[in-house]
Amino acid sequence: MTTPPDVLRCAYTELVVTDLAASRAFYVDVLGLLVTYEDSEAIYLRAFEEYLHHSLVLRRGPVPAVAVLAYRVRAEADLALAEAYYRELGVRVERRPAGATRGIGEAVRVQDPLGFPVEFFHHAEHTERFTQRYDVHGAGALSRLDHFNVTTPDVPAARAYYEGLGFRVSEDIRDNEGTVYAAWMFRKPTVHDVALTGGDGPRLHHLAFATHERHQILHICDHLGALRRPEMIERGPGRHGVSNAFYLYVRDPDGHRVEIYTHDYYTGDPDNPVISWDVHDNQRRDWWGNPVVPSWYAEASAVLDLDGNPQPLVARAEAREADVTIGADGFSYTAGEQGFKLGQQV
Ligand SMILES: O=C1C=CC(S(=O)(=O)O)=CC1(O)O
Numbered sequence: 001m002t003t004p005p006d007v008l009r010c011a012y013t014e015l016v017v018t019d020l021a022a023s024r025a026f027y028v029d030v031l032g033l034l035v036t037y038e039d040s041e042a043i044y045l046r047a048f049e050e051y052l053h054h055s056l057v058l059r060r061g062p063v064p065a066v067a068v069l070a071y072r073v074r075a076e077a078d079l080a081l082a083e084a085y086y087r088e089l090g091v092r093v094e095r096r097p098a099g100a101t102r103g104i105g106e107a108v109r110v111q112d113p114l115g116f117p118v119e120f121f122h123h124a125e126h127t128e129r130f131t132q133r134y135d136v137h138g139a140g141a142l143s144r145l146d147h148f149n150v151t152t153p154d155v156p157a158a159r160a161y162y163e164g165l166g167f168r169v170s171e172d173i174r175d176n177e178g179t180v181y182a183a184w185m186f187r188k189p190t191v192h193d194v195a196l197t198g199g200d201g202p203r204l205h206h207l208a209f210a211t212h213e214r215h216q217i218l219h220i221c222d223h224l225g226a227l228r229r230p231e232m233i234e235r236g237p238g239r240h241g242v243s244n245a246f247y248l249y250v251r252d253p254d255g256h257r258v259e260i261y262t263h264d265y266y267t268g269d270p271d272n273p274v275i276s277w278d279v280h281d282n283q284r285r286d287w288w289g290n291p292v293v294p295s296w297y298a299e300a301s302a303v304l305d306l307d308g309n310p311q312p313l314v315a316r317a318e319a320r321e322a323d324v325t326i327g328a329d330g331f332s333y334t335a336g337e338q339g340f341k342l343g344q345q346v
């Protein structure tokens with residue numbers, strides 16, 4: 001294989017939303033994202049520590065979907081590497097001129113081997129970084145885009161593809177028979193830039209923003225309660241087993257899932273130990289042992305191809321996590337002295 005592009009981090013995504021005003025109310029008024037630019041067709045939003053033009057684009061459209069998952073690369077020269085790398089993979093590759101996406105420089109956009117629309121860019125318009133604009137931060141201030149979580153049928157194949165791009169695994173969930181249910185992979189020195197969730201795909205399971213404090217996540221819950229919109233809270237707040245992050249999952253007006261996440265850990269040393277969780281461990285998804293709501297396993301956002309058409313789904317062939325969290329003996333377990341406990345769907 002040719003040399004892959006030097007990916008720095010997940011950088012932005014573009015969501016197609018059916019009601020731009022309702023989505024603006026959610027992402028700006030509730031989640032507190034900053035508006036870099038908006039018009040009647042699209043809104044460009046960023047988290048407080050982002051100084052590039054945007055972390056998220058909301059674009060008006062007929063059907064909720066994901067138009068692109070974008071990664072920033074270290075230098076403009078990485079665009080040529082990306083183009084060559086993906087042409088060698090035999091997938092569709094497009095060069096996009098500067099400004100094809102407002103605020104983004106020249107880019108390479110591909111339909112990756114997993115079926116996702118993925119973009120690589122370096123140059124982007126700089127805008128004010130609001131790190132210390134505490135006069136503007138709401139009580140639920142989101143600091144940065146942290147990761148994408150993608151649903152894909154074959155997790156080992158997806159892991160190999162991302163390892164080819166220089167991503168490393170921080171954690172995974174597997175069983176004693178060798179089935180891999182999920183994996184977390186990183187370029188920036190945190191737990192992940194992308195998570196691979198075994199399921200029918202390609203779909204976006206969620207995008208995640210990081211906060212600095214747990215109370216900011218709790219405020220978002222209280223804010224949704226005050227709006228009498230508790231149904232937008234899908235899962236959490238809680239403490240993850242995988243990643244150790246304090247988390248909340250909310251659903252936007254179109255059902256796109258957004259995670260708000262804080263307190264994962266540093267992974268930057270070359271010998272960072274990989275953590276593998278047993279799929280029957282009740283604490284892997286929630287450290288406090290709370291069950292995972294069924295919708296979290298089942299629902300995710302459609303993704304578009306490079307022509308804007310929804311990608312057909314490939315069904316997962318291996319066992320599905322939601323079906324196997326309880327062992328054949330009817331038990332799941334809590335590690336340590338407690339031994340086994342009556343299984344519950346976690
Ligand atoms: O970001 C994440 C970190 C951990 C988990 S899990 O539910 O703890 O496995 C899910 C997640 O992928 O959203």
Ligand SMILES: [Fe+2]
Pocket residue numbers: 147149195206208259
């Ligand atoms: Fe996540």
